Amino acid sequence: MNALQSLAPTVIPPEDEALRTEIRRFLREATRTMPAERRARSWSGHDAEFSRELGRRGWIGITFPEAYGGGGRSAFARYVIAEELLNVGAPVAAHWIADRQSGPLLLKYGTDAQKQRHLPAICRGESYFCIGMSEPGAGSDLASVRTRARRDGAGWVLNGQKIWTTHAHHCQYMIALVRTSGEVGDRQGGLSQLIVDLSLPGITVRPIEDLSGDFHFCEVFFDNVQLDDDALIGEEGNGWAQVVAELAFERSGPERFYSSMVLLDEWLAWIRTPAGRTPNAERLAGRIVAHLAPIRALSLAITAKLAAGESPVVEAALVKDLGTTVEQLLPTLIADDLHARPFADLPASLMGTLDYTMLAAPSYSLRGGTRDILRGMIARGLGLR
Amino acid sequence: MDSLFTDAVRDMLHDHCTPELVREVEAGGTADTLWKLLESAGFADALVPESAGGAGLSWAEAAPVLELFGRHALPLPLGETMLVRSLVAAASVTVPPGLTTLACAAPADDETVSCPHVPCGRLAATVLVAFDGEARLLPTAGARRAVFGFKLDAAMVWPLQAWHDAAPTRLRPPLSLRTLQAAIYSVQLAGAMAAVLERSLEYANDRQQFGKPIGKFQAIQHQLSLMSEHVFASRMAAQLCMPAEGAVFDELRVAMAKARASEAAVEVAALSHSIHGAIGFTAEYPLQLLTRRLHAWRQTAGSESAWHDVIGRALLTKTDAPSLDLLRRLTDMA
Numbered sequence: 208m209n210a211l212q213s214l215a216p217t218v219i220p221p222e223d224e225a226l227r228t229e230i231r232r233f234l235r236e237a238t239r240t241m242p243a244e245r246r247a248r249s250w251s252g253h254d255a256e257f258s259r260e261l262g263r264r265g266w267i268g269i270t271f272p273e274a275y276g277g278g279g280r281s282a283f284a285r286y287v288i289a290e291e292l293l294n295v296g297a298p299v300a301a302h303w304i305a306d307r308q309s310g311p312l313l314l315k316y317g318t319d320a321q322k323q324r325h326l327p328a329i330c331r332g333e334s335y336f337c338i339g340m341s342e343p344g345a346g347s348d349l350a351s352v353r354t355r356a357r358r359d360g361a362g363w364v365l366n367g368q369k370i371w372t373t374h375a376h377h378c379q380y381m382i383a384l385v386r387t388s389g390e391v392g393d394r395q396g397g398l399s400q401l402i403v404d405l406s407l408p409g410i411t412v413r414p415i416e417d418l419s420g421d422f423h424f425c426e427v428f429f430d431n432v433q434l435d436d437d438a439l440i441g442e443e444g445n446g447w448a449q450v451v452a453e454l455a456f457e458r459s460g461p462e463r464f465y466s467s468m469v470l471l472d473e474w475l476a477w478i479r480t481p482a483g484r485t486p487n488a489e490r491l492a493g494r495i496v497a498h499l500a501p502i503r504a505l506s507l508a509i510t511a512k513l514a515a516g517e518s519p520v521v522e523a524a525l526v527k528d529l530g531t532t533v534e535q536l537l538p539t540l541i542a543d544d545l546h547a548r549p550f551a552d553l554p555a556s557l558m559g560t561l562d563y564t565m566l567a568a569p570s571y572s573l574r575g576g577t578r579d580i581l582r583g584m585i586a587r588g589l590g591l592r
Numbered sequence: 593m594d595s596l597f598t599d600a601v602r603d604m605l606h607d608h609c610t611p612e613l614v615r616e617v618e619a620g621g622t623a624d625t626l627w628k629l630l631e632s633a634g635f636a637d638a639l640v641p642e643s644a645g646g647a648g649l650s651w652a653e654a655a656p657v658l659e660l661f662g663r664h665a666l667p668l669p670l671g672e673t674m675l676v677r678s679l680v681a682a683a684s685v686t687v688p689p690g691l692t693t694l695a696c697a698a699p700a701d702d703e704t705v706s707c708p709h710v711p712c713g714r715l716a717a718t719v720l721v722a723f724d725g726e727a728r729l730l731p732t733a734g735a736r737r738a739v740f741g742f743k744l745d746a747a748m749v750w751p752l753q754a755w756h757d758a759a760p761t762r763l764r765p766p767l768s769l770r771t772l773q774a775a776i777y778s779v780q781l782a783g784a785m786a787a788v789l790e791r792s793l794e795y796a797n798d799r800q801q802f803g804k805p806i807g808k809f810q811a812i813q814h815q816l817s818l819m820s821e822h823v824f825a826s827r828m829a830a831q832l833c834m835p836a837e838g839a840v841f842d843e844l845r846v847a848m849a850k851a852r853a854s855e856a857a858v859e860v861a862a863l864s865h866s867i868h869g870a871i872g873f874t875a876e877y878p879l880q881l882l883t884r885r886l887h888a889w890r891q892t893a894g895s896e897s898a899w900h901d902v903i904g905r906a907l908l909t910k911t912d913a914p915s916l917d918l919l920r921r922l923t924d925m926a
Contacts, residue, residue: 213824213827214824214828215831216828216831216832216923216925217925218924218925218926219924219925224924290916291916294914294915294916295914468914468915468916471915472914472915475907475908475915476912478908479908479911479912484908486901488904488908489901489904489905489908490897490900490901490904491900491904492900492903492904492907492908493847493851493899493900493901493902493903493904493905493907494851494855494896494897494900494903494904496848496903496904496907496915496918496919496922497829497847497848497851497852497855497896497899497900497903498825498852499915499919500829500832500848500918500919500922500923501825501826501828501829501832501848501852501923502825503919503920503923504828504829504832504923505824505825505828507923508828525817525820525821525824528817528821529821529824529825579810579814581817582813582814582817582818583810583813583814583817585816585817585820585821586807586813586814586816586817589793589816589817589820590793590797591793591796591797591807591808591812591813591816592808592813
């Protein structure tokens with residue numbers, strides 16, 4: 208079917224599946240006192256102590272080589288861990304991007320010195336990364352970034368601005384896509400990826416309040432920031448290709464359809480009670496599962512491709528669009544079920560979780576590439592562009 | 593082995609299950625020639641063990657064949673016939689002659705056995721009827737038949753005596769016949785949707801308006817992207833419900849597959865018509881052969897809500913396990 212290869216059901220290897228019991232036992236205890244409303248933040252919930260504990264237990268960087276402090280395990284091992292973390296709503300934001308994306312990027316393109324410096328700290332749950340892609344004038348049109356790094360002796364001087372950078376105010380490092388040569392009109396050409404130590408002089412990080420009242424994204428200003436020569440990741444001018452490869456990791460994972468799972472399980476707990484159970488609720492529960500399950504299978508199929516060294520960028524876009532559509536629908540469907548009842552003594556924790564999830568839902572189809580961009584990529588895969 | 597089999601079916605359907613033939617059969621013509629060809633090639637015995645003279649395919653291996661039935665809008669109950677022949681072989685019952693379909697009878701009354709919806713009933717010589725906790729093979733010749741919605745389907749009523757005359761089959765399918773039929777239709781739906789997507793892509797690349805192919809417009813591109821998402825999700829769900837060698841159907845996986853494909857069928861049909869414009873609404877243009885199938889098959893062996901109810905019950909009756917555990921059960925491969 209054109210560039211979209213068909214995706215086949217995939218087996219999670221038993222040794223990776225075996226990780227589930229242990230992490231589930233740990234999470235049950237560790238999240239016992241966290242209210243559902245807080246757990247609903249899931250991979251937007253920041254808790255450095257929690258991340259360090261996961262690091263101590265070897266659950267961060269589990270796919271990284273042991274030489275760099277990782278677990279040397281397969282992508283499926285990470286998948287099992289991620290699934291359990293997301294479904295219980297563990298506060299994993301601190302290390303999430305480093306574990307998912309920045310670490311693998313450094314492994315693929317970084318120098319040995321860069322790997323030695325960053326990967327063990329990522330695995331310990333101590334070093335946090337954010338992704339500097341969007342700018343005020345470069346959102347979906349990412350190739351028009353204007354932030355520029357100029358060669359300066361043995362290093363670089365960085366000037367410009369990033370925006371919508373998730374958790375920049377909690378991170379020590381940003382991996383920024385910047386222009387290192389040419390002009391904005393050169394588009395993808397002349398872009399490079401740099402590691403920016405966010406504690407350097409000349410950097411201002413300002414959190415932006417989102418519509419839920421949380422501060423999860425930021426604007427970041429660079430004013431003549433001096434970077435060392437080894438800030439460059441991979442090849443100068445190859446930034447676009449590196450970013451595209453990274454996006455397959457970013458888009459196909461379980462966080463693209465599990466964002467509303469805490470709400471789902473809270474709602475299920477209530478509709479399992481005699482007061483909550485109705486034929487309508489039963490049918491809706493079945494409908495939600497019938498949508499989520501095939502997406503999980505598609506996501507696993509892409510994990511297999513990533514593990515085999517492929518870069519299924521178009522398929523990943525397809526899974527993300529499908530997944531975010533469902534996780535976005537969930538709070539609206541559940542709200543409709545709850546408020547279609549003439550009278551119900553609804554639990555406050557359920558209503559709080561619903562309220563937060565409803566507020567967070569618009570971000571699901573923005574972060575990691577908007578719906579319009581993804582559908583454009585799928586169309587290209589289908590041979591329409 | 594299985595891919596050779598699939599290739600042979602593909603070639604035969606390509607040559608003989610043409611749009612012209614589908615139209616003829618729908619207009620009341622006979623499908624005997626096509627059926628004879630398919631039967632003599634051994635396709636009806638795909639799921640019968642080799643020891644009993646069949647091809648010995650597992651359901652998972654037969655799935656691509658069922659997809660082809662969908663792609664070609666096959667106007668015959670060949671999927672059902674394959675299923676019945678495999679059940680019959682396992683129960684050592686004599687193979688019924690001709691095409692066989694499946695139907696569920698309404699609750700018992702004193703005088704008749706009544707099947708309000710016999711899918712592809714117009715073409716079948718025999719119906720495996722589920723009635724009163726048992727299944728027996730009833731010849732359609734002895735039934736009072738009436739039109740039931742889709743052109744190829746029928747409502748059938750037998751005198752109760754016909755049930756008594758039919759031999760008890762000892763057929764004890766592990767699940768209800770409706771579940772097995774739903775599994776077949778979920779795969780056929782996935783195949784038909786893939787064909788609708790391909791046809792729509794071709795049309796969008798060919799049809800010129802405002803000086804360029806309509807597929808160059810973002811609105812059309814997004815509709816096609818959305819279609820492809822439905823096709824991928826449905827196909828994956830259908831694959832997950834087809835058991836490998838030695839395994840049996842899991843009712844919840846079938847529920848997922850039929851529910852997902854049925855919901856998608858409505859979306860895919862609507863999107864394809866939107867993209868094709870007026871030409872797609874004509875009798876002459878072949879899109880309708882597939883989109884009418886999508887609606888008919890969605891309405892066969894339970895629409896999405898029927899199967900949502902089955903999954904919902906399982907989810908709510910299973911104490912307090914996280915929903916992830918049900919997702920895993922539906923998708924994990926052994």
